[in-house]
Amino acid sequence: xxxxxxxxxLHRAAARAARAFARDRRGFEPFFYVRSGFDGVxxxxxxxxxxxETTDWAEGSGLPSVVPTMLNLALGGFPTFTTDVGGYFDxxxxxxTPELMTRWGQLAALTPVMRVHxxxxxxxxxxxxxxxxxxxxxxxxxxxxxxxxxxxxxxTRRAAQGRGIGPVLPLAVVDGSRLTRSVEDQWLLGxxxxxxxxxxxxxxxxxxxxxxxxxxxxxxxAGGELRPVGxxxxxxxxxxxx
Numbered sequence: 147x148x149x150x151x152x153x154x155x156l157h158r159a160a161a162r163a164a165r166a167f168a169r170d171r172r173g174f175e176p177f178f179y180v181r182s183g184f185d186g187v188x189x190x191x192x193x194x195x196x197x198x199e200t201t202d203w204a205e206g207s208g209l210p211s212v213v214p215t216m217l218n219l220a221l222g223g224f225p226t227f228t229t230d231v232g233g234y235f236d237x238x239x240x241x242x243t244p245e246l247m248t249r250w251g252q253l254a255a256l257t258p259v260m261r262v263h264x265x266x267x268x269x270x271x272x273x274x275x276x277x278x279x280x281x282x283x284x285x286x287x288x289x290x291x292x293x294x295x296x297x298x299x300x301x302t303r304r305a306a307q308g309r310g311i312g313p314v315l316p317l318a319v320v321d322g323s324r325l326t327r328s329v330e331d332q333w334l335l336g337x338x339x340x341x342x343x344x345x346x347x348x349x350x351x352x353x354x355x356x357x358x359x360x361x362x363x364x365x366x367x368a369g370g371e372l373r374p375v376g377x378x379x380x381x382x383x384x385x386x387x388x
Contacts, residue, residue: 153184157190174377179228180194189224193258196215201234201235210331212253213343213345226259229254232247233265233266242270243347246266247271247280248276248283249343251288255288256341257314257335258314260291277280284366287366289369290366292370295368316329316333321382340356340357351387353384357381362376
């Protein structure tokens with residue numbers, strides 16, 4: 147009888163304890179992750195951490211599985227989401243490769259939380275061990291994440307106050323057309339930043355569904371800022387981009 151309600155009560159108790167601790171410490175704001183729960187946990191927890199993704203490109207458990215999980219949680223009332231950048235569960239998967247680590251970091255930089263957790267059995271891979279183009283990409287996107295932090299914080303606080311669903315928006319929320327309705331590998335960060343991560347190894351291009359509106363490609367500079375490049379593209383179409 148209590149199976150589904152137990153984690154809700156568990157996290158509620160933890161939240162009460164954290165807030166009681168914070169009352170005597172000015173400036174301390176409790177924030178913690180949960181790994182289980184049902185409707186009602188949102189009022190107690192700061193974020194959801196599904197955890198233990200495989201260290202590969204598997205659709206059901208690796209890097210590609212991150213996006214539909216995040217989108218479903220956003221629609222379910224969980225504005226803050228984090229993932230194991232680089233993967234974690236490698237008992238049935240190979241060691242994290244530099245390419246996988248880079249693509250995972252790029253994806254996470256455009257989500258609410260960018261958190262490395264490649265603590266694996268076959269040998270960890272950390273960002274500072276990357277080299278060449280992989281290290282360059284990691285630096286650029288880490289700096290981008292810092293630039294985006296105020297936006298994520300503002301939209302997360304709005305969601306906590308019941309004004310919106312948070313920083314991550316499924317495309318169908320802003321454009322309910324047939325074209326966007328089933329897209330589960332893209333999202334909007336806020337209303338103006340369209341994210342289409344690379345989820346396959348060795349990919350040189352990918353198709354991007356453009357919601358209604360007008361869109362421009364952007365590159366991440368060395369300083370982590372987004373710079374628009376190329377022409378303006380009309381929305382409501384599929385575009386193949388490098």
